[in-house]
Amino acid sequence: MSNADGLRMHRRMTARDTGEAHRVASPLELLFDLTFVVAVAQLVVQLAHGIEGGHAAEKIGPFLMVFFAIWWAWMNFTWFASSYDTDDVPYRLLTMVQMGGVLVLAAGVPAAFGDQDYRAVTVGYLIMRVGLVAQWLRAGFEHPHGRATAWRYAAGVSVVQIGWLIRLALPEQLGVASFLVLVVLELAVPPWAERTGSTFWHPHHISERYGLFTIILLGEGVLAATYGVQDALDARGVSGDLVLVSAAAFVTAFALWWLYFLEPAGEGLSVNRSRSYLWGYGHYGVFVALAALGAGLEVAVADAGHHVEADAMILAYAVALPVGAFLVLLWAVHAVLASRSQIRPVVILPAAALVLLVPLLAETVGVTVAVVLIAFLCVLVVAVTLADQARRARLAAEVQPSGTQ
Structure with missing residues (x-):
C-alpha cells in the first residue's frame, strides 16, 4: 500500500501481497x-x-x-x-x-x-x-x-x-x-x-529491513569510534596511534558493510520461505556481533589517547571476537538460503580464525597495530571475495556460448 493512497482513519487489515512490486x-x-x-x-x-x-x-x-x-x-x-x-x-x-x-x-x-x-x-x-x-x-x-x-x-x-x-x-x-x-x-x-498457516511476509521487504538494521548497527560502531576519538583528544590530543586506530575502525565497519550487502537475501528468501526461521533467527548473532564491535572500537580508539584499565589482549579481543563472529555467522545465514553463496567458507573461515589469533600479538605490538591488522584482514576478505566473484562470472560467460550452440 503506497503512501500515495493517502492516510485513512481506518483500512481493513488484510494480508499484503507477497509478490508486490517495489x-x-x-x-x-x-x-x-x-x-x-x-x-x-x-x-x-x-x-x-x-x-x-x-x-x-x-x-x-x-x-x-x-x-x-x-x-x-x-x-x-x-x-x-x-x-x-x-x-x-x-x-x-x-x-x-x-x-x-x-x-x-x-x-x-x-x-x-x-x-x-x-x-x-x-x-x-x-x-x-x-x-x-x-x-x-x-x-x-x-x-x-x-x-x-x-x-x-x-x-x-x-x-x-x-x-x-x-x-x-x-x-x-x-x-x-x-x-x-x-x-x-x-x-x-x-x-x-x-x-x-504462514503469514504473508514479503521476502524483498524483509531483506531490506534487515539490511537497514545492519546499517544502524554499523553506524553505532562509527559513532562509538567517534566517542573514543573525543575521549582521546580530551586526554592527550592527536597522535599517530589515534589516527591509525580511528582509520582502522572506519575501514573495518566499511568492509563488513560491503560483505553484508554483497549478496542480497531477497531472492533467496523468495525461493526458500521455509528457511526464513533459520535466516531470521541467525541474525541475532550477526546483529549482536556488530553491536559489540561498536563497543570494542570505542575502547580501542580511547586506548590510543590514554591508558585504560583492561590489558591489551582484552582490548584487542573486544574487536576481534565480534569481527570473527560476524564473518562466520554471515556465511552461515547466507548458506541457509543459497547453495552457492558469494560468501564462501574457504575464504571466510580461515579469515575468521586469523582475526581471532591477532589479539595474541597485542601485548607485543600494541592494541593499535592489532586493530589495524584486523581491518587489513577484513579488507582482504572483501578483495578475495570480489576477485572470486569476478572469476566465476568470467567462467560462466565463457561457458555460455558453447552451451547455446
Missing part, C-alpha cells in the same frame, strides 16, 4: 528504527564502559540479554509489518506505543548493567508487547483467512510476556536460567503460531 520500507518503519538507534546506543556505551574498566566478563551477560529484547521486539514488528502494514491511524498509533516502549527500555539499560535491575527494561518490553498483541488481535478480527494464526501469535506473545513479569519476582540466582527458558519460549511462538 515493496520498500515505509517512512513509519524508518521512524520506528530510530528509536532502536537510541536503545542500541545506550547498550553499546554501557558495554564499552565495562570493557574500559576491566569488567568485560561481567557485562557480557547483561549485554546479550538486553540486546535480545531489543532485537526480538524489532524483529516481531518487522515481520508483522511485512504482512499487515495498513498505514492507517490505528496502525500508526499502535506503532507509536511500541516506539514508546523502546524508549522506556533504553532508559533502563544503565540500571540493568549497573545494578542488574531489569524492571525498567521489562516495563519497556511490556509496552512494546502490548502494542504488538493489539496489532495481532486486530489482524485476527479483520482478516478471517489468517485469523487462527494471528490469534495464536496474540496468545503466545501474551503468555510469554506474563513469564517476563514473573521473572522479576524470582531470586537473582535464577536470573540466567529463567531468561534462557523465556528466550526458548519466545523463539517457539512463531513456529507454533504458523502451524495453522
Whole structure:
C-alpha cells in the first residue's frame, strides 16, 4: 500500500501481497528504527564502559540479554509489518506505543548493567508487547483467512510476556536460567503460531529491513569510534596511534558493510520461505556481533589517547571476537538460503580464525597495530571475495556460448 493512497482513519487489515512490486520500507518503519538507534546506543556505551574498566566478563551477560529484547521486539514488528502494514491511524498509533516502549527500555539499560535491575527494561518490553498483541488481535478480527494464526501469535506473545513479569519476582540466582527458558519460549511462538498457516511476509521487504538494521548497527560502531576519538583528544590530543586506530575502525565497519550487502537475501528468501526461521533467527548473532564491535572500537580508539584499565589482549579481543563472529555467522545465514553463496567458507573461515589469533600479538605490538591488522584482514576478505566473484562470472560467460550452440 503506497503512501500515495493517502492516510485513512481506518483500512481493513488484510494480508499484503507477497509478490508486490517495489515493496520498500515505509517512512513509519524508518521512524520506528530510530528509536532502536537510541536503545542500541545506550547498550553499546554501557558495554564499552565495562570493557574500559576491566569488567568485560561481567557485562557480557547483561549485554546479550538486553540486546535480545531489543532485537526480538524489532524483529516481531518487522515481520508483522511485512504482512499487515495498513498505514492507517490505528496502525500508526499502535506503532507509536511500541516506539514508546523502546524508549522506556533504553532508559533502563544503565540500571540493568549497573545494578542488574531489569524492571525498567521489562516495563519497556511490556509496552512494546502490548502494542504488538493489539496489532495481532486486530489482524485476527479483520482478516478471517489468517485469523487462527494471528490469534495464536496474540496468545503466545501474551503468555510469554506474563513469564517476563514473573521473572522479576524470582531470586537473582535464577536470573540466567529463567531468561534462557523465556528466550526458548519466545523463539517457539512463531513456529507454533504458523502451524495453522504462514503469514504473508514479503521476502524483498524483509531483506531490506534487515539490511537497514545492519546499517544502524554499523553506524553505532562509527559513532562509538567517534566517542573514543573525543575521549582521546580530551586526554592527550592527536597522535599517530589515534589516527591509525580511528582509520582502522572506519575501514573495518566499511568492509563488513560491503560483505553484508554483497549478496542480497531477497531472492533467496523468495525461493526458500521455509528457511526464513533459520535466516531470521541467525541474525541475532550477526546483529549482536556488530553491536559489540561498536563497543570494542570505542575502547580501542580511547586506548590510543590514554591508558585504560583492561590489558591489551582484552582490548584487542573486544574487536576481534565480534569481527570473527560476524564473518562466520554471515556465511552461515547466507548458506541457509543459497547453495552457492558469494560468501564462501574457504575464504571466510580461515579469515575468521586469523582475526581471532591477532589479539595474541597485542601485548607485543600494541592494541593499535592489532586493530589495524584486523581491518587489513577484513579488507582482504572483501578483495578475495570480489576477485572470486569476478572469476566465476568470467567462467560462466565463457561457458555460455558453447552451451547455446
